[in-house]
Amino acid sequence: MIVSRTEVVIGRILLIVVLIATVLPLISMISAALQPADVNPTGLVWPSDPQWGNFVTAFETGHVWTLMVSSSLIVLGVVPASLIIATLAGYALGAMKVKGSRWILIFFVLGLTIPFEALIIPLYYQAQGLGTLNTQLAVVFPLLGLYMPFSVFWMRAHFVNVPTELSEAARVDGASVWQEFRSIQLPLAMPALSALAILLFLWTWNQFLLPVVLIADPLQRTVAGALTFFQGQYSLSIPLLNAGALIIITPAIIVFLIFQRQFIRALLQGAVKG
Template sequence: MSAVLQADPAAHKRKQRAPKPPRDWVLTGLWIALILVAAIWVMPFIFIVFTSLKSDAEIYGSGAFMPPTSWAWHNYAAAWKTGNFGTTLFNSLIISVIKVPLGILFSAMAAYAIAQVKVGGRKFIFLLFLLGTMVPFQVLLAPLFGLVNQLGLTNTYVGVILPYIAFGVPYQIFILRGYFREVPSELSEAALIDGASHVTIFWRIFLPVSLPALAALFILDFVATWNEFAMALVLLQDSGKWTLPLGLMAFQGQFASAYGPLNAAIVMTVLPATLVYLIFQRYFVSGLTMGAVKE
C-alpha cells in the first residue's frame, strides 16, 4: 500500500484530505443523558453504603457523599446480631428459592398449553388468567388471611409460598404465552409427527429456546418476592418466620437513630436481589422484548 501511495502522490493527498465522518450529536446527547440518569440512580446507593461504613461521629461531622476515612465494619456485625438477620435471611432464601422456580415452571406449562395446544376455549382461559393481573392483592389480604388461617398455614413457609405463586402466575403467563407464540409451529408439528408428546416438546424444545424470557421473569419474580412486605406481614406473625423486609422494619423501629447499623441493615437486605439482577441482566431486555404479543 505504501508503494502505491509513493507512486501516486495525488492518491496520497486525496487520502489525507478525506473528510472525517460527522459526529452524531444525537447519540452523544443520549449517552450524556444516560450517564446523568445512572448517576442519579446510583447516588442514593452510594450514600447508603458510605453511611453504613462510618462511625456516628463521622456521620454527623462529614458530608453525606464523602467516603469514610476509617471503615466501620462493626456496623454490619452489630446490625447482623441485633436485628437477627441470620434468621430473616434464611427465611427469605427458603421462600424465594422454592417459590420463584416453582412459580415460573407452573406459568411456563400453562403458557405452553394456551399457546400451542389446540383445544377449544384456550383464549377464554387466557382471559381468565389476565383478570388476575387486574386485581390488586391488597384488597384480598383479609380473605386471604382467613383462608390461610383456616388451613392452619399461618406462620409457615407453605402459607406464604402458595399465595405468592398464585399472584405471580397471571403476569408470567402473559409474558410466556407471547414468547411461545413466536416459536415456529413447524418445530412442534415435526416433533408430533415423530411421535413426541407435548411434555417432551415442552421440555426439549420450548424451555431451551425460551431461556432469555425465563431469565427475565426470574429476575422480576425474585426481586418482587425478596422485597414483598404486605402479604408477609399479614401471614407471618411469628418473628421466627419473618423475612428480611419484616426484620428490617423491626430493626428500624428499635434503632432509628443508629444510622450506621441501620444503613448496614439496608445494604444487607438489598444486596442479594442486586446480585441476582447483575447476574441475569443481560437476558433481561431481550427476554421481555421478544415476548411481545402478536395476535
C-alpha cells in the same frame, strides 16, 4: 434502520443520566453506613475513619441470617413452582392454542388488575382455615396465586412468538407433544424463564406486607422485615439503618448481576429466528 449520530449521542447521554441516578443513591447509602453509629450523616461525604463494624452490628441486631434462611425457604417454595405452572400454562395458551384459550388469557389478565392490598384480609382468614397461619406456607400459597397471572402472561408471550414451523417439523418427525415441549420449546424458552425467575426472586425476597400480616413470629418472615428489629435502641441510628438496608439488598443485586445477560436477552427477544 439507520440511526443518526445525534440519536446515538442523545441515547448515551440518557443512559449516563439513568446510571448516575441509579448508582448515586447506592453510593450515598454506603457512605452513610460507614459513618459512626451516633452521627447523623448530612450529604454525600466519605468518612475519614470508615466504620465497617456497622455492618456486623446491623447483621446481628437485625437477625439477618435467620431471616435470610426464612426468605430462602419462601423463595424455594414460590419460584420453582411458579415457573413450572406458568411454563405449562403458557405453552398451552400460546403454542397449543387450546379451546377457549383467549377467554382464559383474559381471565389471567383480569387478575393483574386486582389491588394487592385488597386481598390481605381474605388471605388471612384463608390461611387460618387451611391451618398454615404463622408458617412460611401462609406466604408461599398466596404468592403463587398472586404471581400466576403475570407469569402465565409472560410465558405465553414467548410461546406465541415461536414459529409454528418448528412444531410442525417435530410432529412430522413423529415427536409427541411432550417430546416437542421438552426438546424444542423448553430450550427456546430459557431466556424468558431466566428473566421470569429473576423477577419472581426479587418480588418474593423483598416481600414485606404478607409476612407481617400472616406470620406472627418476626424471625419466620422475610429478610425485608429485618429493619423492624432496629426499633428502640437503634431506631435513630441512620448509619446502622443504611448498613442493614445494604445487607438486605445485596443478595438481590448479586442475583441480578449474575443473570443480567439472560434478563436483557429475554426483554429484547421479539421473535425466534430459525
